[in-house]
Amino acid sequence: MTPENRKPETENLLIIGGGLAGSEAAWQAARRGVKAVLYEMKPWKFSPAHQSPLLGELVCSNSLRAESIDSAVGLLKEEMRRLGSLIMAAALATRVPAGKSLAVDRERFAGYITEALENEPLISIVREEVTALDRDRPTIVATGPLTSEPLAAALATITGQEHLHFYDAIAPIVHAESIDMGKIFRASRYGAGDDYLNCPFTEEEYAAFYQALMAAEHVPLRPFEEPRYFEGCLPVEVMAARGYLTLAYGPMKPVGLTDPRTGKQPFAVAQLRQENREGTLYNLVGFQTKLKYHEQEWVFRLIPGLEQAEFARLGSIHRNTFIRSPGLLSPYLNFFQYPNIFLAGQISGVEGYVESTAMGLLAGINGARLIQGRPLATPPRATALGALIHHLTNTATKDFQPMNVNFGLFPPLAGRVPKKQRGAAYSQRALIELAEWMAGKG
Ligand SMILES: Cc1cc2nc3c(=O)[nH]c(=O)nc-3n(C[C@H](O)[C@H](O)[C@H](O)COP(=O)(O)OP(=O)(O)OC[C@H]3O[C@@H](n4cnc5c(N)ncnc54)[C@H](O)[C@@H]3O)c2cc1C
Structure with missing residues (x-):
C-alpha cells in the first residue's frame, strides 16, 4: 500500500524500542495527532549495556557533545529543538555543567522523557520484547545497537542481508x-x-x-x-x-x-x-x-x-548492530521494499546519541505522515538532518560505516569562506533552509 491510498488515521503506529530514537519518534507521532504504541523490553529484559527501567536511557557518557551551533552536532541539536524534540527539551531541563558541551544528569534526563511519554494520551507504552515484524503494519524499528537477538534475526530476513556488528567500549x-x-x-x-x-x-x-x-x-x-x-x-x-x-x-x-x-x-x-x-x-x-x-x-x-x-x-x-542502509532505506527512513517498516536510531546507520535521536525524530514524522496518507518528507541536504540522511542513503555500500554528523557530510559552501567562519556559514545556510522546509511542510 502506498502512503497516498492508505485510509487516514485508521491505524496506530507501532514503535519498537524506547531508547532515544524510539522515544523521540513516539513523541513526534503524537504531536501530529497519531496514536503510537511504544514497545520496550525493559525491565523484563536488559541489553548488556542498559541498566535502568526508564525510557531514553543514556548507556555510556552523559554528554550530548558540543553546544555551539557553529559545530555540526550543535547545529543538529538546534534543528531538533526547532522541530519540537522531546529529547532536546529533556536535555535542557536536566543539564549539568560541562564547559562548551551539553551534558545531563542521566537519571533526571531519562525520568523526564519517561514521564512525558507516560502522560501523553496518544502514546501507549507496552513493556514487552518484540520478536517478529509484520511487514504490512506501519512500524518504526528503533531497537538500537544492542537489538535483542530474535528481532535482529527478523530484521535480517527483511533486509535480505546479514546485519553487521562491531564493538564499542x-x-x-x-x-x-x-x-x-x-x-x-x-x-x-x-x-x-x-x-x-x-x-x-x-x-x-x-x-x-x-x-x-x-x-x-x-x-x-x-x-x-x-x-x-x-x-x-x-x-x-x-x-x-x-x-x-x-x-x-x-x-x-x-x-x-x-x-x-x-x-x-x-x-x-x-x-x-x-x-x-x-x-x-x-x-x-x-x-x-x-x-x-x-x-x-x-x-x-x-x-x-x-x-x-x-x-x-x-x-x-x-556489540553494535546496524544496517548497511544505502540501497535499502529511502530518504524517509523506510525500506524501499517494505515501505511500512521504518528504521530509526543507531541501527539505521548513524552513530551517537544526538544522531540516533535525530533519526527517531524523522522516522516519527514520516511514520505519522504514512498513517495520515500524506506524502513522506525529508529535510534539505544542507541541513544537519538532511546531511545525515544523505549519508545513509548515498554512501557507496562498500565503504558504508555509521557516522557522527560533521560538516564533511554537507554540500560545500559557495565561494571561499575563511576556515574560522565556515561553521557559522554552514549553520546559517542550514537554518534558513530548515525554516523554508518547515514552512512548506506545515
Ligand atoms: C556500549 C555503548 C556505549 C555507547 N556510548 C555512547 C556515548 O557515550 N555517546 C554517544 O553519543 N553514543 C554512544 N553510543 C552509541 C549510541 O548513540 C547509543 O547506543 C544510543 O543509545 C542509540 O540510541 P537508540 O535509540 O538507537 O538505541 P537505544 O538507546 O539503545 O534504545 C534501544 C531500546 O530498544 C530496546 N530493545 C531492544 N530490542 C528490543 C526488542 N526486541 N523489543 C523491545 N525493545 C527492545 C532496548 O531495551 C532499548 O531501550 C554507545 C553505544 C553502545 C552500544
Whole structure:
C-alpha cells in the first residue's frame, strides 16, 4: 500500500524500542495527532549495556557533545529543538555543567522523557520484547545497537542481508568522594571555566601508567568477533598500543591546562567530567576500555588523584548492530521494499546519541505522515538532518560505516569562506533552509 491510498488515521503506529530514537519518534507521532504504541523490553529484559527501567536511557557518557551551533552536532541539536524534540527539551531541563558541551544528569534526563511519554494520551507504552515484524503494519524499528537477538534475526530476513556488528567500549565512572582533590585541579582548557577535574601526570607517572596499561589483560574476543572501532571511540588501550605518546597527544593531552601547584603545563592529564547534577560521580573522559574489570581497578588507580578511587561503573565492551542502509532505506527512513517498516536510531546507520535521536525524530514524522496518507518528507541536504540522511542513503555500500554528523557530510559552501567562519556559514545556510522546509511542510 502506498502512503497516498492508505485510509487516514485508521491505524496506530507501532514503535519498537524506547531508547532515544524510539522515544523521540513516539513523541513526534503524537504531536501530529497519531496514536503510537511504544514497545520496550525493559525491565523484563536488559541489553548488556542498559541498566535502568526508564525510557531514553543514556548507556555510556552523559554528554550530548558540543553546544555551539557553529559545530555540526550543535547545529543538529538546534534543528531538533526547532522541530519540537522531546529529547532536546529533556536535555535542557536536566543539564549539568560541562564547559562548551551539553551534558545531563542521566537519571533526571531519562525520568523526564519517561514521564512525558507516560502522560501523553496518544502514546501507549507496552513493556514487552518484540520478536517478529509484520511487514504490512506501519512500524518504526528503533531497537538500537544492542537489538535483542530474535528481532535482529527478523530484521535480517527483511533486509535480505546479514546485519553487521562491531564493538564499542564504555568509560569508567568514579565516586567523587574517593578522588584525592589535593592532587588534582579544576579547569577547562584555555581558561574556559573550571568544569573538569584534571589529574596531572609527571613524565615518570605517565611512563608507569603506560606500561601498566600495556601489560593489563583484555577481555578476549571470540574468533569471529573481529573488532572494528570508530576512531572517535577507540578503547584507551588500543590507542596506547599505537605508540608511547599517542595518549599524551590524544585523550591525555595537557594543552591549555596549567597546574596551579607548579604553574606549568603537566606532561599529560586525565580529565574527569561531572556525571550527575549533584557532582557525586565523575567519568574518565576518553577512557573507554575493554580491559578486564580486575585489571581496570589497579591500572586506573595509577592515575594521580585516583589512588583510592571507588568505581561506580567500570568500562566494558559491547556489540553494535546496524544496517548497511544505502540501497535499502529511502530518504524517509523506510525500506524501499517494505515501505511500512521504518528504521530509526543507531541501527539505521548513524552513530551517537544526538544522531540516533535525530533519526527517531524523522522516522516519527514520516511514520505519522504514512498513517495520515500524506506524502513522506525529508529535510534539505544542507541541513544537519538532511546531511545525515544523505549519508545513509548515498554512501557507496562498500565503504558504508555509521557516522557522527560533521560538516564533511554537507554540500560545500559557495565561494571561499575563511576556515574560522565556515561553521557559522554552514549553520546559517542550514537554518534558513530548515525554516523554508518547515514552512512548506506545515
Ligand atoms: C556500549 C555503548 C556505549 C555507547 N556510548 C555512547 C556515548 O557515550 N555517546 C554517544 O553519543 N553514543 C554512544 N553510543 C552509541 C549510541 O548513540 C547509543 O547506543 C544510543 O543509545 C542509540 O540510541 P537508540 O535509540 O538507537 O538505541 P537505544 O538507546 O539503545 O534504545 C534501544 C531500546 O530498544 C530496546 N530493545 C531492544 N530490542 C528490543 C526488542 N526486541 N523489543 C523491545 N525493545 C527492545 C532496548 O531495551 C532499548 O531501550 C554507545 C553505544 C553502545 C552500544
